[in-house]
Amino acid sequence: MKRIYFDHSATTPVHPEVVATMMEYLTDKFGNPSSVHSFGRETRKAVDEARAKVADLIGAEPNEIFFTSGGTESDNLALKGIAYANRKKGNHIITSAIEHHAILHTCEYLANQGFQITYLPVDQYGMVSVDDVRNAITDQTILISIMFANNEVGTIQPIREIGKLAREKKIFFHTDATQAVGHYPINVKEDNIDLLTMAGHKFNAPKGVGALYARRGVRLESLQQGGAHERNMRAGTENVPGIVAIGKAAEIAKRDMNEQIAHLQGLRDKLISQVLATIPHTQLNGHPTQRMPGSVNFSFHFIEGESLLLNLDLKGIAASSGSACTSGSLDPSHVLLAMGLTHEVAHGSLRITMGLGNTEEEVDYLLEVLPEIVARLRSMSPLYGAAASEQVSNPCSTCHRHE
């Protein structure tokens, strides 16, 4: 059976050109970039070139890019690095309720260290309000961290306006842009961004490499002690093959971005309009227009996202659901709950995220099999018959915990 991958927000395939480019650095070119000899010099040069390409993708300078192991590490370095370096100035951090756990759990950790955290709410589309950010600022605020695009529902935040506000108030602004980098135009200067997180495996480089952009002059406390790598910001011998790969992926993303955005938006909009037209009791989650080009999230009322995923998997289609989280818990997504969805509706969510290699034929195949699967699951659902006719509220029996 042909398999279809619609889970690009979880991770992406490595671009064939990236594989070809990094291969040399897994074989012949294995030197330590800190070594003085020719083996070291050739990998140092490769790391420098990759840094320039990553910087170029987001409109930064090469010396503003620090390589890390991925999104989680960059988020930790940004938040703790700023918090520790500025604790004499203040102890307040503003973030949102819909951040990735790499941000939320780091904030919880910082709260235990004595920092005050404000978690801003979002509207029904998953959008943070700039006025809410403004109203949350106190004379203790040292950092605002708002994600660029949400990984579950794809909503794109008003980053430039939040950045402008932060700059006026002389507060550092970090954005977790892990979902947006390589897929959406970003310019850290025009967007008023001080710190930005990215992960290679979300834009067709391999897992285990990422970067933090920190604007020149932004002082961070390093979280790892050791050698002077990454200008004393991140000790440890560089992941040269990974760094070469993220550099190549950045170059390709910039080259192909306009074409890729147009292609994915076409697939996305076809999928959204056809599903809403053909499957009753269905809602689109996330913003109708301010959303990532390849990102779709529906809730099919009266069914479980988990059963939907298993049935799609039997048809060769890989997607994701708001009720399946990494911990294996059945608690519904904190993002969907923050958007005001009930537990029942959040449990019926399906995330389809498209990217490199996806075709219109694949979307057509999904459109062919999805209505039958939804209809079959609903026919087996005790909730469906009663609730479809009158809006009754069903106790949510699947959640482990009701927040």
Ligand SMILES: *Cc1c(COP(=O)(O)O)cnc(C)c1O
């Ligand atoms: C994937 C992701 C992360 C974590 O990145 P890793 O490379 O898996 O550590 C953080 N934030 C967002 C928004 C993500 O999508």
